[in-house]
Amino acid sequence: MSRLSPTAQGIVLMLGAIFLFSAMDATAKMLMQRYAPMQVVWARYAGMMLVVAIILAPRLGPLLRTRRVGLQLLRSGFLFAATLSFFTAISVMDIAAATAVMQVHPVILTLGAALLLREPLGPRRLFGIAAALTGALIVIRPGSDIFTLSALLPLLGGVFYASYALTTRFLGRDEPILTSFLYTAIIGTVAASLLTIPVWQPPAPSDTLIFLALGATGALGQFLLIRSLTLAEAGAVAPFGYAGVVFATVWGLVAFDEVPDGWTLVGALVIVGAGVYVWHRETRARASAAA
Incomplete structure (x- = not known):
């Protein structure tokens, strides 16, 4: 690994x-066959909080200092809403389809940045946004037999996640990334703990390790993501996030016997293509601005 360039390591x-x-x-979907989505969301955040507390224990005091408490609350709330929306979605629909629709968040972020940060929004970016939303509609197919209101949840999750990313841009100007990471874990854990009380069901002994694995896997993934973004520029590694659609398809096939139909594959390709196109335009625009 050390022989690779920083960008390659980041990828x-x-x-x-x-x-x-x-x-x-995939683990969350498995657990939600027996437990309420909110309890599974709680496990995701509680595990994250445990790992964060262990890793950052010597630095907790300094990292808790923030001048943007309100924005930290808003940012963490957006991520919590995105997690709950997506977990609820995969409890009732194929994991590959839900993941594909969730991938509209980069182009929604582009739209939000144009509206709130006054970043330029030309015809090519508008085309990318329209294409991604068209791909999402192809996957969820309003008016078809497979469409239900729950099919809109991953799209809603994408909107929340884009909002989370947008507020992260604001915070990144004057707040350490580990401070934001810590507040995400704390706020999410507190919110999930309160909301899971009405639906709490004591885990079966055989499920306890699965709950622990869920939280640990999410926390480790978050840590690798942060490490990736410290080694390489976000623009260099961002397109590889779309590998999630491939991984989700494999998990769906192996763990749940879910075979995506032709329209789901077409919609996923449109969404990923639109996202890569917008990323390409953003990269060229930044390069031109720097020049």
Whole structure:
């Protein structure tokens, strides 16, 4: 690993993070066959909090200092809503289809940055946004027999995740990334702990290790993601996030006997293609601005 360039190391770590996130999603879907989605969300955050507390224990005091408490709350709330939306979605629909629709978040982020940060929004970016949303509609197919209101949950999750990424841009200007990571874990754990009380079901002994694995996998994936972004520029590793669609498809086939139909594959390709196109345009625009 040390022989690789920082960018190559970042790409490898990004792929590792995406694989772990997909494994976490598959584990969550398995648990939600027996437990409420909110309890599974709690396990995801509680495990994350445990790992964060162990890793950052010597630095907890300094990292807890923030000048943007309100923005930290808002950012963490967006991620919590995205997690709950997505976990609820995969409890009732194929994991590959839900993951594909969730991947609209990069182009929604582009739209949000244009509206809130006044970043330029030309016809090519508008085309990318329209194409991604069209791909999402192909997957969920409103008006068809497979469409239910729950099919909109991964799209809603994508909107929440884009909002989370947008607020992260604001915080990244004057807050350490580990401070934001710590607040995400704390706020998510507290919120999930309160909301899971009405639906709490004591885990069966055989499921306890699965709950622990869910939290640990999510936390390790988050750690690899942060490490990836510290080694390489975000623009260099971002396209590899779409590997999640491939990983989710494999998990669906292996663990749940879910075979994506032709329209789901077409919609996924449109979404990924639109995302890569927008990323390409963003990269060229930044390069031009720097020149």
